[in-house]
Amino acid sequence: ELEEYAMAELGLKPEPCSNQVIHRDRYARLATALALLASSVEKFAVQVRHLQRTEVYEAEEYFAKGQKGSSAMPHKRNPILTENITGLARMIRAYAIPAMENVALWHERDISHSSTERFWLPDAFITTDFMLHRMNSVIANLTVMPENMMKNLNLTGGLVFSQRVLLELPLQGVSREDAYRIVQRNAMKVWEEIQKGKPTTNEKGESLYLQYLLGDEELRASLSEEQIRECFNFDYYTKNVDAIFKRVFK
Known part of the structure; x- marks a missing residue:
């Protein structure tokens, strides 16, 4: 009764069938959900990177005065924010692997899952949150060039x-x-x-x-x-x- 009361206060329901711990398929489902979310954010990031290519150049990330795109080539305006998002998405997808590996614990529970969860659980949430905020900023400050869009449409x-x-x-x-x-x-x-x-x-x-x-x-x-x-x-x-x-x- 105490469990049900406490969970209700949090808007949650008790695990219907658990052992020493909640079954780790719950965590694996969470990890894959975060991986899918990160992949969806990456999809937008990759599109921005493509649109910023010199031969396309229909949109680009905001480029501040004095910002450097390359230490060796001063003319470059690299999409560093969306490139960063792409890399972070790979990390979050990778966290789904240890989450899956943790599902098959020995007997009612061994402790092999604990060490991985200390890494992937907080890092996956924090990184996903960071990606969302960064992508929101990219979209809010995106430079769009409709003239170049029309030029590309007329290329053929x-x-x-x-x-x-x-x-x-x-x-x-x-x-x-x-x-x-x-x-x-x-x-x-x-x-x-x-x-x-x-x-x-x-x-x-x-x-x-x-x-x-x-x-x-x-x-x-x-x-x-x-x-x-x-x-x-x-x-x-x-x-x-x-x-x-x-x-x-x-």
Whole structure:
């Protein structure tokens, strides 16, 4: 009764079946939960690191005046915070191993688990907390470069819209096989032009792929100019953003 009373005060329930100690599968489940949480945080960190690469450069960690990115190369702006988070996530995942090893204790309980738990239990919690605070700071101070995002989207001369055209053609009665052939045929022409160094847009700002599609007689027999141009609308890909945010943060 005393146990139930004390646990209730803490909002907890007594272990239904224990021996000298609570079975260590409980702890292992906790360790794996922390490992998964750390991995999810790392997922964001890796994305920031990728976006900060010179050849991508769509976003980067905040870089303070006078901050050093490299002791040998003064020009560098390394993503040191997210690199740090990535390394810490590896440590927290590693702590799941001793937690699993502790499940099979001898008889009702030996003391082999004690030494590992003195390390991984406090360190896993403290490190996870540190990661969360650091990632929160990274996101809050993230520098985002939409101009570079648009530049990267235009690198392939509008080929990012090929799927839209592929999906639209069958709606107009074209077979999937023929639609794929038409869309791919023009896409390969664009790749060849890009390899030759041809500009990916004309003076009107029209992408190379759009130009080829508008000039394809077989395609134009099924799609009007308006329908083709609508396939190149970026807004199509963000139309559900508000709904997704509401679903996630409700």
